[in-house]
Amino acid sequence: MIPLNDSTRIRRYAFDEVVRVPCLLSEVGKVRDRIGSKLETLGYSPRVKMNIALGLEEAMMNAIDHGSLRGQPVIEVGSTVNAQCCILQVTDFGGITFNPEYFEKLAEVKEWGKGGRGIFLLKRLMDEVYYFFHPEKSTSVVMIKYREAPPAMPEA
């Protein structure tokens, strides 16, 4: 076991802002605009801003879709926007698990209408994408977009 040397390394992440919004598509635009104005203030490039906005919209729509399947009234959006990166976490409380890897492959095959394109897009729009599934409780998607090119990651 490794005792930690630098205790700041994996400190619990606290988002600068966490909001709960009703499971309504009309809420997507409001949250997107709010994040967008922060990005604007910090001088993110239009291309990065657009990627973030599209990613957020897609993730929120997925969350509303999944959350409302189980009758959940709200979804949660956590955000941290700083000069280095924008970190977004969208959580629905439907707790439905799925295999994003599979859906991504499904989207690659194309001509299938819906299903998987959201994940396919998120992966291309954002620099880092993680899914946390707590079955029957919640599903979170964490998306990170760096203001500049992301640091190169070695192959896992």
Add this chain to the structure above:
Amino acid sequence: MTQEAVDRKNGAALTPAQVDILIYTWRQICVEEHLEGVFALLVDSARRLTDAEHASIALIEGSKLRFVGSTREDQAARGNVVVPLGAGIPGKVAQDGIGRRIECGDYVSPVTRINAPPVHNLEHRSLACVPLKVREEIIGTLQVYNRVGAPKFDETDLEALQVLADHSSVTVERLRLQKNLLIESSRVRGIFQALTDGIMVVDMSGNPVLYNQAVESLFFPDGRQNYALATYVSNVIRSGETSGSSEVVLLKPHEMILSNRFVTIPGTAGNPAEVIVSIRNISDQRAIDRRFSQFYALMLHKHAKLIRRAWKQKDPVQSRKLLRRQKESMRHLISLTELKSGPLRLERGNCSLTDIYSKVKARFERGFQRIGIRLEDSGLLSHGQIAGRFDSSRMTLMFKTLFMQAKRTLKNGEKFIWNALPSVGRIDLFVGMQGAGISEHIRQDALDWNAQVDRIISGESTSLDLDLAFLGHMVHAHKGTITICRDSDDETSIKVALPLG
């Protein structure tokens, strides 16, 4: 009261030299950290206290008594002797806690007061053995052998030996416990390491307490900070659950799937203090889903071929047949896709299996008559209505698939038999097919599409027969079971067990 007890009660004054030795010993024991060091100190003190040639210490381990320390120089060569409890003088003392001794070569049992028969080649002229006790529980024995310059150990020797034993047994037990705990802890850690790919302990603020090498490589490739672990830990702690499991898909850039289990450990005040997260990398296990993609690609390829053949087909009947096959296959594929893609989208409702069966049967009856297949279903229909909560469309598909399978494989005069065995809360359906070489057509691995894909990839087979594999998925989605039994070369039965609730 035994003589020894009387002697102990009367007490015997320790000599100043013995007191000095005892005090010196306890001082030494206080600073000794290792159990073996305490053993060496004790046997040496016991020998000096009683002017003995040798001394030894033995501890109880289960039903045995293990000699763990001795003043003998050849102890290392002799190894640790182990005797059963009750065997020999130390074994008896360890069993009943009553001290024993050999005096002038004679042994008198303190229990029976009977002299043991003289043993001429007795190794010890004199011996004194006392129990080591912790809160009345015997943990071992301390013994001295052959009093120097005297035929037996006197009362003062025995008193000194017992005092030494009484005052050191707690230390021995404590250190032994500590040693066992260390061994156990190392074992548990080893088990954890073997069972998981990573272990991480964080406090309730998310600050890491410790984690293993695997976590380092899973989450900090190249030692760099990333947000995967930080946001995940935040999620776990925020959930407020005392225990639970989660699945983490590190889609980009790690391309890794982890299955995690977390447990919150309460502090001394009962409040949550730490969260232990065990992590397993299940990316390889998810290969089955990648296999699904392979299968999916194969199916698309098969569909494309079917359509090409249908287009080229000049005979409209054949063309329609091919297109029907393609449609059927596609319907199966879509059905499986829905099942595989997370939530099993079953739309359960109250429905009668008997009604569904009858409807499907009606569609196939004429075809069966034309071919000459003998349908025997009295074993099913005699039970009347078999009702439960099922997805009726999938149940229809199940019956259709089985009828299709029979139509394809059975010939004139061959039998298709349905039986049912209802019981409380479930129904067992037995679908028998009797025909020449039927077991070759319906293989036992037909339920495993993976095995079929394997055979195609390895070149052993060129075609997929996935009907029963689809059927298996539908049955499993209903929390049922399906098995294929080869009763003989000419008889195969498919057993489908379904819960009715």
